[in-house]
Amino acid sequence: xxxxxxxTLLRGTLAGTAVTMGVPLLDCFxxxxxxxxxxxxxxxMRFGAWMWGCGxxxxxxxxxxxxxxxxxxxxxxxxxxxxxxxGKLRDQVSVxxxxxxxxxxxxxxxxxxxxxxxxxxxxPLQDYTVPAPxxxxxxxxxxxxxxxxxxxxxxxxxxxxxxxxxxxxxxANAPEISPGALYTRVFGPEFADPNAGPFTPDPRLMLRQSVxxxxxxxxERLLQRVGAHDKQRLDQYFTSVRQxxxxxxxxxxxxxxLESCEKAPAPGADDFGTEVNQSMATNRVMAQLLSFxxxxxxxxVFSMMFSDRISGLRQPGSSAQHHQLTHDEPLDxxxxxxxxxxxxxxxxxxxxxDFIERLAAxxxxxxxxxxxxxxxxxxxxxxxxxxxxxGVPMMIAGRAGGALKPGVHxxxxxxxxxxxxxxxxxxxxxxxxxxxxxxxxxTQPISEILV
Amino acid sequence: xxxxxxxxxxxxxxxSSETAPVVEAGPVSLRRLTAEQYERSIHDVLGRHITxxxxxxxxxxxxxxxxxxxxxxxxxxxxxxxxxAAAGTIAEQALGSGYRDDLVQCAPASLTSADDACxxxxxxxxxxxxxxxxxxxxxxxxxxxxxxxxASALGDFYGGLELALASLLVSPEFLFRVEEAEPDPxxxxxxxxxxxxxxxxxxxxxxxxxxxxxLLAAGEAGALVDEAGLAAALERLLASPKLETGLRSLFSDxxxxxxxxxxxxxxxxxxxxxxxxxxxxxxxEQTLRTIVAHLAEGGDYRALFTTxxxxxxxxxxxxxxxxVATASGWEPYRFPEDTERAGLLGHISLNALHSHAGRSxxxxxxKFVREVLLCQDVPTPxxxxxxxxxxxxxxxxxxxxxRLEAHxxxxxxAGCHTLMDPIGLALEKYDAIGMYREAENGVPIxxxxxxDGIPYEDAVGLGVALSEHPNLxxxxxxxxxxxxxxxxxxxxEEALLAALGERFAxxxxxxxxxxxxxxxxxxxxxxxxxxxxxxxxxxx
Numbered sequence: 003x004x005x006x007x008x009x010t011l012l013r014g015t016l017a018g019t020a021v022t023m024g025v026p027l028l029d030c031f032x033x034x035x036x037x038x039x040x041x042x043x044x045x046x047m048r049f050g051a052w053m054w055g056c057g058x059x060x061x062x063x064x065x066x067x068x069x070x071x072x073x074x075x076x077x078x079x080x081x082x083x084x085x086x087x088x089g090k091l092r093d094q095v096s097v098x099x100x101x102x103x104x105x106x107x108x109x110x111x112x113x114x115x116x117x118x119x120x121x122x123x124x125x126p127l128q129d130y131t132v133p134a135p136x137x138x139x140x141x142x143x144x145x146x147x148x149x150x151x152x153x154x155x156x157x158x159x160x161x162x163x164x165x166x167x168x169x170x171x172x173x174a175n176a177p178e179i180s181p182g183a184l185y186t187r188v189f190g191p192e193f194a195d196p197n198a199g200p201f202t203p204d205p206r207l208m209l210r211q212s213v214x215x216x217x218x219x220x221x222e223r224l225l226q227r228v229g230a231h232d233k234q235r236l237d238q239y240f241t242s243v244r245q246x247x248x249x250x251x252x253x254x255x256x257x258x259x260l261e262s263c264e265k266a267p268a269p270g271a272d273d274f275g276t277e278v279n280q281s282m283a284t285n286r287v288m289a290q291l292l293s294f295x296x297x298x299x300x301x302x303v304f305s306m307m308f309s310d311r312i313s314g315l316r317q318p319g320s321s322a323q324h325h326q327l328t329h330d331e332p333l334d335x336x337x338x339x340x341x342x343x344x345x346x347x348x349x350x351x352x353x354x355x356d357f358i359e360r361l362a363a364x365x366x367x368x369x370x371x372x373x374x375x376x377x378x379x380x381x382x383x384x385x386x387x388x389x390x391x392x393g394v395p396m397m398i399a400g401r402a403g404g405a406l407k408p409g410v411h412x413x414x415x416x417x418x419x420x421x422x423x424x425x426x427x428x429x430x431x432x433x434x435x436x437x438x439x440x441x442x443x444x445t446q447p448i449s450e451i452l453v
Numbered sequence: 454x455x456x457x458x459x460x461x462x463x464x465x466x467x468x469s470s471e472t473a474p475v476v477e478a479g480p481v482s483l484r485r486l487t488a489e490q491y492e493r494s495i496h497d498v499l500g501r502h503i504t505x506x507x508x509x510x511x512x513x514x515x516x517x518x519x520x521x522x523x524x525x526x527x528x529x530x531x532x533x534x535x536x537x538a539a540a541g542t543i544a545e546q547a548l549g550s551g552y553r554d555d556l557v558q559c560a561p562a563s564l565t566s567a568d569d570a571c572x573x574x575x576x577x578x579x580x581x582x583x584x585x586x587x588x589x590x591x592x593x594x595x596x597x598x599x600x601x602x603x604a605s606a607l608g609d610f611y612g613g614l615e616l617a618l619a620s621l622l623v624s625p626e627f628l629f630r631v632e633e634a635e636p637d638p639x640x641x642x643x644x645x646x647x648x649x650x651x652x653x654x655x656x657x658x659x660x661x662x663x664x665x666x667x668l669l670a671a672g673e674a675g676a677l678v679d680e681a682g683l684a685a686a687l688e689r690l691l692a693s694p695k696l697e698t699g700l701r702s703l704f705s706d707x708x709x710x711x712x713x714x715x716x717x718x719x720x721x722x723x724x725x726x727x728x729x730x731x732x733x734x735x736x737x738e739q740t741l742r743t744i745v746a747h748l749a750e751g752g753d754y755r756a757l758f759t760t761x762x763x764x765x766x767x768x769x770x771x772x773x774x775x776x777v778a779t780a781s782g783w784e785p786y787r788f789p790e791d792t793e794r795a796g797l798l799g800h801i802s803l804n805a806l807h808s809h810a811g812r813s814x815x816x817x818x819x820k821f822v823r824e825v826l827l828c829q830d831v832p833t834p835x836x837x838x839x840x841x842x843x844x845x846x847x848x849x850x851x852x853x854x855x856r857l858e859a860h861x862x863x864x865x866x867a868g869c870h871t872l873m874d875p876i877g878l879a880l881e882k883y884d885a886i887g888m889y890r891e892a893e894n895g896v897p898i899x900x901x902x903x904x905d906g907i908p909y910e911d912a913v914g915l916g917v918a919l920s921e922h923p924n925l926x927x928x929x930x931x932x933x934x935x936x937x938x939x940x941x942x943x944x945x946e947e948a949l950l951a952a953l954g955e956r957f958a959x960x961x962x963x964x965x966x967x968x969x970x971x972x973x974x975x976x977x978x979x980x981x982x983x984x985x986x987x988x989x990x991x992x993x
Binding site: 109111151152153154155161163169171174175205209212213214216217219221227229234235239241242243245246275316318319321322 | 616723724
């Protein structure tokens with residue numbers, strides 16, 4: 003049973019400074035669920051997940067010392083960047099090593115078990131199944147209703163059918179694979195541009211609302227004729243209809259009142275695919291579009307699949323893909339790792355750095371957009387060669403409005419990876435007190451990264 | 454009632470000594486339209502001129518079929534957003550000037566104001582085709598109100614009608630096929646699909662689109678729960694040219710050809726310059742054409758894996774390295790013996806699909822044959838596994854056979870790989886795009902092997918062994934049945950599948966007979982009722 007936890011909420015929403023506020027004042031910041039920001043609060047908080055496939059080499063990726071000021075290991079060297087807005091990128095990111103996915107005797111479905119354990123808190127009983135909702139949809143259910151888009155899913159793989167954003171097995175949020183399509187969806191004709199003169203709402207928006215109220219009636223009638231399985235599916239359909247109604251409400255309310263909001267420049271022609279340079283370029287363009295979308299509060303939840311868990315990244319002219327290499331390439335005895343496969347680890351970390359660097363490039367309030375974000379970077383495995391799920395690599399970037407202390411290395415010492423998911427939910431203002439099932443149940447947030 | 458007397462004329466092999474198996478059919482549920490069904494429905498009801506937006510909400514492929522995934526797929530917020538946007542552009546095109554008169558079939562009193570008398574019959578008629586049943590008065594009235602309010606607000610009758618049409622297109626009654634059960638009067642202990650539900654089941658199985666007016670009329674008249682009525686409707690559907698569409702959809706789903714449509718079968722451009730998206734789309738078309746033509750001629754299903762007959766374009770001829778006379782378009786083509794090609798397993802499509810971007814994969818090809826063509830389970834590999842000997846092309850093991858034989862020396866691998874690899878090794882002379890080669894890394898390729906006791910020398914021989922495999926026919930029966938009912942077979946349906954398999958064999962493996970048998974079977978027409986709560990794969 004969830005309990006309303008005001009302390010958690012405050013850490014998540016008001017930069018910790020509001021902890022001293024009296025309860026009556028506090029209540030005016032709550033929405034109907036009592037869990038999230040109400041409209042009109044100063045700056046929105048955002049959550050996003052950024053996933054890369056096929057992990058890393060644990061000895062080369064894990065910092066040697068805990069806490070702050072650790073030396074960046076070779077596979078995290080990409081974080082050694084100066085930010086245009088001041089400071090270093092590495093100081094915006096905490097590294098979480100040594101957290102495990104625990105099987106409890108269930109099979110280690112290659113690349114699936116680790117991913118699902120970390121993202122859903124449960125281990126699947128069958129391969130290719132999703133045991134519970136993923137973290138991003140749990141958070142979107144709480145804070146997705148305030149914005150035009152409940153969430154935005156993106157992928158650099160060119161596969162329109164796969165994201166790791168699941169409400170349930172049958173309800174997967176399809177990703178945008180084309181920067182052009184993402185641009186049109188967010189900044190197309192419907193976008194209310196705050197810098198484009200006086201706002202007049204499109205009268206067709208209200209007519210579209212009338213269409214949606216009719217289909218809600220259809221759903222009510224249909225519910226009488228179906229079984230339990232289909233009632234769940236129709237509830238999901240209804241949630242989606244409600245979301246679109248809210249989206250239209252937001253459009254009718256006019257342009258966002260946020261100082262940093264401006265319309266994104268249109269991206270160039272699409273060139274997506276699985277050659278590593280294509281995926282990295284797509285990642286940069288998508289990050290740019292996303293940063294504008296977040297600054298305009300078009301969404302507060304996003305996920306990006308940089309590479310598939312069975313990573314299809316490849317170099318042009320090579321017959322091998324990243325995933326294949328992690329299994330096929332012999333270990334070079336002299337250096338102790340697979341050199342060709344490891345090139346893709348470097349590339350993935352460069353892409354992760356590109357992504358968060360872009361969010362840090364937009365000034366917002368007294369800091370940057372990234373300061374009001376929590377971005378969760380993670381992979382499906384640690385050492386892909388053996389489908390390792392101990393020490394699954396995870397990182398958290400951003401300050402979440404002041405709730406988080408970045409730049410810390412925390413060694414999990416075999417704690418379940420769900421402690422990260424639990425921490426994220428609490429920081430994002432959810433009242434979750436425990437998360438995950440069986441040995442994956444987590445009850446303690448990672449206090450080392452909390453302010 | 455596999456062998457009801459009224460159908461005896463259709464089923465030559467039906468003997469009086471045979472007893473019908475007891476069938477306990479599985480549950481029904483809503484089936485979300487696949488992208489293809491959505492597009493075909495729009496084209497059939499609103500006009501072929503309409504450009505239907507692609508990539509609305511991805512189909513859910515489950516247990517190897519989109520048709521099964523459709524029984525589980527929901528509508529996400531981002532998916533609904535796209536359905537709603539698609540509804541708007543489709544309605545606008547359908548009611549654009551030039552097309553609206555045929556579709557609306559009445560003229561409004563004024564172009565600039567509401568006219569219920571013209572809107573109402575439009576909603577009723579088009580709604581019936583989209584919902585696959587007659588609308589209730591309430592459903593009609595709701596839409597007439599939308600049309601009226603919108604026409605007044607916009608000062609545009611057709612603008613109002615567009616919104617009414619959009620409200621039909623985003624309705625769960627359109628996006629999901631509703632399958633409903635009712636008590637079976639001939640056997641009160643069980644439920645059957647309603648006649649109206651049967652209309653959709655028949656239409657989507659055989660044509661993969663929404664029922665036409667005649668079929669809806671038969672459904673609404675109760676004719677499709679009557680054996681004679683069902684048989685009559687079935688014969689009309691089977692005789693229609695739209696059956697070809699249905700067969701293509703069936704095999705596309707079974708073979709996962711949607712991956713070609715989605716551009717997901719990629720090859721390295723430097724290694725395979727002949728591989729282009731137009732080429733691979735033609736390769737897919739080649740396979741579907743071959744199947745449809747073979748089945749239309751009353752060919753034995755098993756012979757699909759041995760026939761040298763196919764169709765080619767010049768572009769495909771480049772990859773097959775054979776001359777194609779026709780400069781543009783298709784020509785029938787018989788592969789000469791020396792090309793070492795016969796049957797579907799020699800096609801570019803299947804070989805490219807079951808390969809990596811840079812090299813062929815004997816394992817993936819073998820897995821396809823085992824799982825999809827023979828309905829045999831291949832377990833997933835253990836997690837902690839060392840593939841490095843097996844796949845390292847730079848080392849001493851230069852051919853796929855040498856590398857894969859390392860599997861057999863390793864107990865953890867041998868159990869599964871002996872199931873898959875020998876099959877795939879027979880296809881090793883087809884590279885990652887299906888182009889012929891004699892050698893790999895300078896070593897001649899050895900394609901010999903055996904399939905469950907039947908030896909062969911090469912890919913053509915594998916096709917013969919496959920065509921004689923006892924699982925081949927029964928596997929198609931099972932796949933077709935799952936495709937038809939949108940779920941896996943229940944234990945109470947196994948006897949039916951076995952009986953259908955025997956009939957398929959005695960018909961000479963005629964797919965048209967198999968379709969009839971499945972559609973007339975109790976499993977297709979009855980149900981245990983609506984599906985209960987979803988199993989998500991986790992412990993309760």
